[in-house]
Amino acid sequence: MSKISSKRAAEPGARERNKLDKRDRIAAAAWELFARDGFEATTTAAVAERAGVGKGTLFLYAPDKDDLLMLVMHDRLAERTDRAFATLSARAALPEQLSHVFGSLYELYAEQPRGIGVAFVRLVSTARGPNADRVHAMTQATLSRIASLVRTAQERGDVADDVLPMVAAANLFAAYFFVLFGWLSGLSPTIEILRSHLDAMIALQVRGLAKPHGKPSKG
Template sequence: MVERDTREQAGREPASEDAGPAARGKPGRRERNKEDKLRRIKEAARELFVSKGFDDTTIRQIATQAEVGLGTVFIYAANKRDLLFLIANEGLDEVAGAAAAAVDSNAALIDNLLAVFRPHYAFFERQPELSRLVLREMTFYDSGAQAGSFRKTREALIELLGEVVRLAAERGEITIDETTAFVGWTIFCIYQVELRRWLSDGTVDVESGLDRLRRALLLLIYGLGAAAPRGG
């Protein structure tokens, strides 16, 4: 009887410490090694882009500082610009989630817009030097392993802005003759220009940046009050 109880208890014991990683739900040594290499590549690229400048940094220098082979870098990024956006894409999903969660269906249009943009400004404030490089390179960024992810994030933001406009129109706060998608795109364009101006200033402060953005958005919302054009 005692022997049977012992066998039953043993059957209920947790997996041994010597069990494989899959049994314990942990990444294996190979996976951990890949994650560590990617982390070192990102850190090396971030440091060199800021200290030496994007144009003067080479993929080989990044590989050397990260202590990985040149071919290993190309597993994660097709070129130097792609590597820059590999770093930039990190954390953007979290920012997008925070922006979407900040929208209040009962809030004024301007308040919702600023609530959406606040986490984005906070994200770019963390490393202004790197953010300036990203904004400079993003204009013609349409190919590479990281391009799809970056475009997806940008399109999601424009779609969210259109949704905020739709909510305001449904409440009767605004009247629009254009599609909400086009208005959302226009708002995004204003944000992009203001973001670049803000990052080019000597002092990068979220509140001052949002205050300037607020002025520009209010101008869009209320217009210039121009009289109707004469004639046809």
């Protein structure tokens, strides 16, 4: 290693430290204002001021306001997802496991004030930028984790062997997302109704639409 100036920088990279500090301050300021005033009503100037940086600096850490929301939401979503999978009962049946995971995420959205969820979901599919990419990667990871749950259920004998776990995961996640959309669009007032809708959809996916062969379903 080379010389280190005696002036400052006890740790390697005072520059790096500074950047991280600033990033955190920006994320914190953005979160507070988004939560208090809503996403649309919060101006980038206000976030910059609260974070104690210039307006231009803001756009060095997130290329646009949308990506700023992704920056803020990523951590919370990641934390909640990890927690949901960590508290999963390994013995529970697949539908209960899914209800637990998806229900945890619904709760996260329900906790947010003032339609932050609306803004986030509106952007999550199409936003560009480094933070949007991180969120996108996380979604893919969640899909894989759900596929793993399906695979485990297969090994237990609860799910047919020739089901492709990733296809099943896509169907299950699609249902979660669809119900979330409906809620954010203003339908389904309470989170309980939300969960019951999702549970019904998952139950149907498990059971299948087709009428069982050689066996009348009635009488």
